[in-house]
Amino acid sequence: MSKAQEIISLYDQYVMPTYGRYPLVFVRGQGTRVWDVDGKEYLDFGGGIAVNVLGHAALADALAKQANILVHCSNLYYTEPQGLLAKKLVELVGVAGKCFFCNSGAEANEALYKLARKFGHDSGRYEVLTFVNSFHGRTLAGISATGQEKVKKGFEPMVDGFRHVPFNDLDAVAAAIGPKTAAILLEPVQGESGITPAKPEFLRGLRRLCDERGLLLMYDEVQCGIGRTGEFCAWRVVAPDVVPDAMSWAKGLAGGFPIGAIWARKPFADVLGPGTHASTFGGTPLACAVALSVIEKMENDNLMANARDLGAHLMAKLRTLPGVTAVRGFGLMIGVDTAMENRVLVAKAAARGLLLVPAGTQTVRFLPPLNITRSEADEAFTKFTQALGDA
Ligand SMILES: Cc1ncc(COP(=O)(O)O)c(C=O)c1O
Structure with missing residues (x-):
């Protein structure tokens, strides 16, 4: 053999x-x-x-340097790399906000769903509109959010509160928004289904609808983010004026070391308060130091x-x-x-x-x-x- x-x-x-x-x-x-x-x-x-x-x-130098200092100590305490990475990400987005750290794309999107639910809770809203041919990860809420039947098969019933609308079809989104809708989530460039960018006018229309109806506009930048499209955020390439309310990242953020993150702008940055969300390994000094070194290299080179x-x-x-x-x-x-x-x-x-x-x-x-x-x-x-x- x-x-x-x-x-x-x-x-x-x-x-x-x-x-x-x-x-x-x-x-x-x-x-x-x-x-x-x-x-x-x-x-x-x-x-x-x-x-x-x-x-x-x-990544060897950044990994070795931080591994010799502090790998993990839990989110019961503060560490400098997490604070510095959050600051760097907020600067790169260019809009005042805050970050939450986790370990993968699906987990980052889970934080977005929870942000949307907490945001809509007092007005009885929990539904997140997502799109046909989207991909948001393989957790139970992830496959429920994903607009592809093949990932759901055999795992029914799905998590309640997700509805899929045709991509780049603003009229369909306007018609789908109901009294329970709290947020709209999309990939600015759909990845898993074949690299399909959102149309700039579509993003502008979504922003308008979200503002009129009091919904969060959320971007899944797990695959298209972290500089891949030529801008740190892919939506800056698609429609630079259409600022979201929240956004998720993972994949390239630490260049291969596991990390996920979300960003939310003010005033939504404080919606997930103490005790509402957590992840044991989220934002370890090791993962954050590696991510900082990756971003520094991306900028310097x-x-x-x-x-x-x-x-x-x-x-x-x-x-x-x-x-x-x-x-x-x-x-x-x-x-x-x-x-x-x-x-x-x-x-x-x-x-x-x-x-x-x-x-x-x-x-x-x-x-x-x-x-x-x-x-x-x-x-x-x-x-x-x-x-x-x-x-
Ligand atoms: C747009 C998008 N969101 C979420 C995910 C899930 O990320 P992960 O596999 O890190 O959970 C992926 C993975 O391909 C993705 O492309």
Whole structure:
């Protein structure tokens, strides 16, 4: 038995089969490259599904430094990294507000649902409108919020209080708002269903409706946030004037170390008061110090500008390919449609040494680190072209 088969058989025997995995076993990464157990090199443009914003093996110094000082002490106390990270995130949003820290995207969205419910509680409102083809995570409330039937199947009944409305359809949203509605939650760029940006006019219309009807406008920036689109917040690319009331982050925030967070603007920043919400591991000094170091690197190396430049470069090249029917996205959050089934194309790309991620049924995603070089973008394009041509 090869080493790869040996490791896969460990999963077969001991790991719950919740994922449809590719038969690739990785042992090491450096920058934009990873190596499998047989020593084969891959250009990683999946980025761990929009997580590894600085690439591989980029966190060691920050991790080691903080690990030698203080890893965890609970939220019964104060630590400087959590306070500094909250301050930094509020500055990056550019609107006065406060943050809450947790460990994942689904958990960050849970905090948004609770914020919406607490906000609406005294007026008997608890419903959150979400969108068809959205994705908000795999917790019970997460699959209830998600606008895709496949994630709910077998787990019914869903958590009460979520309704799905067609994306980019303002009339449908206006018609769906009822006496129980407290908030609207959307991804400014839908990720899992195939990289579909909200239309600027749609966001403006949602803001208007929320203001008229006293609802919270909440953005799920778990996948599209943290600089990937060329701005720290994706909504700043879609419609920079449409400021939300609250927002969630995770994935790239600490470049691969687990962390999630929400931000809410004043006056909603104090809705979740003492004793109303918590997470044992939320905002540990270790996670926050790593996130701070990731953001510092992104700023010092102008990585959001790099995402804008190389994203535009790569998208322009992808649009020239005969097999490509559509290219959508901003910065280094790119969705490419082809006639080929996406999982097949992703497997072909991997065989050519390029890691990509499927979305929906016809879309493959390019979600590389934000510090890729032009030659790496060109190399990915060449490998993708070869994969498209492979019968
Ligand atoms: C937009 C969005 N929200 C939430 C989540 C859930 O994040 P996590 O897997 O960290 O719980 C994801 C994950 O893909 C996502 O893309």
